[in-house]
Amino acid sequence: MSNDKDSDARAADLAAAVSRRGFLKLAGASGFATATGALASASRAATSTAAATADGTPEQIHLTWGNDPTREVVISWATLAQSANPRVRLSGPGEQHRTVHGVQRTYTDGLNGEVVFVCHARVHDLKPATRYEYEVTADNDSNAASPFSASFETAPRGRAPFRWTSYGDLATPNTAWVLSYPQSRFAVQAVERFEPLFHLLNGDLCYANLNPTHQPDVWRDFGNNNQTSAANRPWMPCPGNHEIEFHNGPQGLDSYLTRYMLPENGTHFPGRWYSFRVSSVLFISLDADDVVYQDAAAFVAGPAPLVPAASTGQPSIEPGTSFYVRGYSHGEQTRWLEETLRRASHHDDIDWIVVQMHQDALSSSKTGNGSDKGIREAWLPLFDRYGVDLVLCGHDHDYERSYPVRGCNHHAGVDATTGEVVDTLQPRPVMASDPPDATFDTSRGTIHLILGGGGTSAPLDVYGNDTATGVTQAKIFTKPNRPVPGTSANTFVRNPADALEDAIWSARRDTGTGYGIAVFDHDPGSPGGKTTITMNYYHAPGADQTPTSTYELFETVVLTKDRQR
Numbered sequence: 174m175s176n177d178k179d180s181d182a183r184a185a186d187l188a189a190a191v192s193r194r195g196f197l198k199l200a201g202a203s204g205f206a207t208a209t210g211a212l213a214s215a216s217r218a219a220t221s222t223a224a225a226t227a228d229g230t231p232e233q234i235h236l237t238w239g240n241d242p243t244r245e246v247v248i249s250w251a252t253l254a255q256s257a258n259p260r261v262r263l264s265g266p267g268e269q270h271r272t273v274h275g276v277q278r279t280y281t282d283g284l285n286g287e288v289v290f291v292c293h294a295r296v297h298d299l300k301p302a303t304r305y306e307y308e309v310t311a312d313n314d315s316n317a318a319s320p321f322s323a324s325f326e327t328a329p330r331g332r333a334p335f336r337w338t339s340y341g342d343l344a345t346p347n348t349a350w351v352l353s354y355p356q357s358r359f360a361v362q363a364v365e366r367f368e369p370l371f372h373l374l375n376g377d378l379c380y381a382n383l384n385p386t387h388q389p390d391v392w393r394d395f396g397n398n399n400q401t402s403a404a405n406r407p408w409m410p411c412p413g414n415h416e417i418e419f420h421n422g423p424q425g426l427d428s429y430l431t432r433y434m435l436p437e438n439g440t441h442f443p444g445r446w447y448s449f450r451v452s453s454v455l456f457i458s459l460d461a462d463d464v465v466y467q468d469a470a471a472f473v474a475g476p477a478p479l480v481p482a483a484s485t486g487q488p489s490i491e492p493g494t495s496f497y498v499r500g501y502s503h504g505e506q507t508r509w510l511e512e513t514l515r516r517a518s519h520h521d522d523i524d525w526i527v528v529q530m531h532q533d534a535l536s537s538s539k540t541g542n543g544s545d546k547g548i549r550e551a552w553l554p555l556f557d558r559y560g561v562d563l564v565l566c567g568h569d570h571d572y573e574r575s576y577p578v579r580g581c582n583h584h585a586g587v588d589a590t591t592g593e594v595v596d597t598l599q600p601r602p603v604m605a606s607d608p609p610d611a612t613f614d615t616s617r618g619t620i621h622l623i624l625g626g627g628g629t630s631a632p633l634d635v636y637g638n639d640t641a642t643g644v645t646q647a648k649i650f651t652k653p654n655r656p657v658p659g660t661s662a663n664t665f666v667r668n669p670a671d672a673l674e675d676a677i678w679s680a681r682r683d684t685g686t687g688y689g690i691a692v693f694d695h696d697p698g699s700p701g702g703k704t705t706i707t708m709n710y711y712h713a714p715g716a717d718q719t720p721t722s723t724y725e726l727f728e729t730v731v732l733t734k735d736r737q738r
Contacts, residue, residue: 229256229313231321233396233432235403238371238449240436242328243301246407248273248294248435250321251396257312259292260361265305267589280427283420286484287389288570293434296673301330306566323404328370328451329545332522332697335452336366339691341413341531341567342373343627345394351383353391355720356688356713357628358664363690363711364402364726370451371406373458375567375624376413376531381428385479388418392428409435411458412445413531414468417496419479420487424462424498440505448513453524453697453704453737459510461532463502463553466650467542468495499547499653499678507551514559521737524697524704528556529565535578536647537676541569543648546672549581549598553619562615562732563706565691567625569638571634572683572710572727576602577618586649586674595672597649602678612731620732621678626688626712633687633717640675647676683727688716690724698736706732 195208231250237437242484248261260274275292282289299305303326310320329335344350346358364372381388399408412434417425435458436447446459473479475492517523534548556564557579578600586597605617613620625634637646648670683689689712698704708731711724 176438201571227253228315229254229259229307229311230315231256231259231311232400233393234309234323234400235396236319236325236405237409237433237435238328238407238408239295239297239315240449241451242407242451243330244297244299244327246296246299246325246327248276248296248307248309249432249434250292251393251432252290252292252311255290256292257293259311260309261294261296262308262310263296263305264307265300265303267553278431279625279680280421280431282389282428283418283485283487284385284388284479284481285400285483287430289389289392289431291431295434295514299327301327302333321404325406326370332453334694334696336367336369336692336694337371337451338367338369338693339373339375339434339529339565340624340627340689342377342570342625342629343374343395343399344380344629345391345398347394348630350380350387350391350394352380352630353394353630354630356630359713359716359720359722360628360688360690361399361402362722365405366724367690367692369406369692372402372408373456373529374408374410374627375529375565376411376568377415377625377629378410378413380415380629382415382418382425385419386482388428392432396432404687409449409456409458409529411529411531412462414462415464417462417498418616419490419496420481420485420652424501425496437715440502440509442502442505445502446506446509450523452695453522454525454695454706455523455527457510457513457528459528459530459552460506461530461545461548462498463506464498464547465499465532465545466547466653467532467545468654472496497653507555510552511555514555514561516543518559524734524737525563525695525706526559526561527563527565528561531566531569533621533623534564535565535575535676535678536566536573537624537637537645537679537682538569538571538573538623538634539637539648539724540632541571541625543569543650543670544597546597546649546651550598553598553600556619560616561619562734564619564621566621566623567627569623569634570625570629570631570687571623572626572689572712573623573636573679574681574728574730575600575621576604576607576680577613577615577620578678579603579618586651586672589648589668589670589673591670595651597651597674599674600678607680610731611729612733614734615732616734622691622708624689624691626686626690628688630685636682636684637676642675644675644677644678646673647679648673681728682711683710686712686714686717688713689727700736700738702736703733704736708732
């Protein structure tokens with residue numbers, strides 16, 4: 174593990190580099206940037222060149238599942254100008270070519286005024302476990318003579334083995350942007366190396382909101398990098414705090430919601446959370462911004478106001494302003510989650526429940542964000558009641574695995590300032606050590622994984638200090654926390670934590686690198702027997718210093734339980 178001095182030095186190096194560029198004033202992991210100087214000039218030049226040649230040529234092609242992954246796929250893409258007759262030509266075994274017309278969505282970025290064009294073609298009536306080839310084009314596609322083409326495979330029907338992968342906090346390989354790093358290109362390639370049926374992307378997709386005057390440019394770099402994989406298999410995202418952007422919708426998610434067409438949830442908040450089933454595994458994607466106590470988005474750090482382009486008509490945003498969205502659904506997401514879990518508990522064809530969200534209920538990261546009591550209050554009791562097996566998160570830029578947990582210990586934390594006893598709802602592990610064969614019966618408790626090592630440039634989020642008992646401590650947010658004035662330079666900070674607790678639930682941590690990918694293989698088993706999910710976590714040693722395509726096995730765990738039937 175890096176010691177505290179090493180971590181502080183690396184953080185200082187990052188801050189110094191950012192300061193030299195002259196485009197960032199922030200404090201805390203969720204700071205908001207203002208872009209000026211060389212970055213702005215370079216980006217304006219690139220944008221001007223693109224605008225001069227803008228047409229309906231598809232780019233940033235990516236797939237998502239429809240409501241039924243055995244029969245529906247959504248093919249999505251962006252264009253630099255309005256697309257004329259956008260469409261997909263599809264072919265599969267035993268059927269004639271068919272054309273599916275795309276529906277174009279747009280939004281105008283609330284800070285720089287750029288209009289963004291995105292097309293979605295929802296393809297119905299596919300055959301399960303079948304490979305399809307497709308082309309994406311338009312009447313004003315400059316590549317119409319040789320349009321973009323790729324292929325995908327639909328999900329199997331009924332109980333069948335399959336693979337998926339996961340990580341969060343990806344960013345872009347374009348180092349002109351804040352919190353981007355070349356490792357994100359290798360991270361996308363890693364998904365293709367393991368050839369999953371689909372990939373879960375656990376929030377903080379590209380950090381566009383840390384580059385506020387160039388948000389569409391950052392999204393474009395992100396989408397074109399991901400196309401290497403996301404055009405071949407669905408990438409299923411959840412929103413993180415850095416998807417929240419000033420003046421882009423009531424929760425700041427207009428860019429995210431325009432770019433992704435996701436399974437329907439039947440609520441007043443489409444696209445923010447959803448579920449889908451593959452084989453006997455139910456996947457649930459949540460927006461934890463709705464329940465966390467920590468500041469859920471970005472804030473203007475200053476020292477100057479953030480001034481949107483005049484064309485937007487939007488007012489300036491003063492330093493210290495925070496886009497804080499906790500509670501935006503007024504409980505609708507939690508009610509939807511409980512009903513989804515309740516139905517799953519009565520479904521004989523569902524053996525497993527896997528949840529993805531961005532922020533963490535169980536993280537002992539010291540230099541990252543740590544754990545949030547808001548998630549523990551709102552959702553962990555539901556995970557216990559309905560037997561959620563696995564929770565996948567990002568947010569902290571590292572890898573950490575919990576023991577199976579069920580229930581909580583009350584009044585087990587202390588106030589970070591006064592040392593007074595605090596109820597952090599400390600998750601209770603159902604075992605004190607890993608079994609020799611690393612096999613866990615998740616009917617006894619839920620395992621939480623931190624997978625925040627996609628490709629983000631940031632110092633490794635090292636872990637809490639050991640107490641006198643040898644148990645790692647974790648920091649916990651226990652109350653709503655907005656940025657507060659911090660320095661005479663008019664920057665703004667937040668408290669690093671409200672409380673501390675012993676992380677008795679923490680089982681394994683990667684202290685060597687912050688980068689990696691989790692690979693999950695589901696075996697449905699036989700009637701009357703066991704079913705398993707095998708997780709292999711691969712990390713990228715040395716990637717914190719030098720980007721690398723080498724991913725090595727870090728650990729293997731097997732989750733097991735009885736089949737429903």
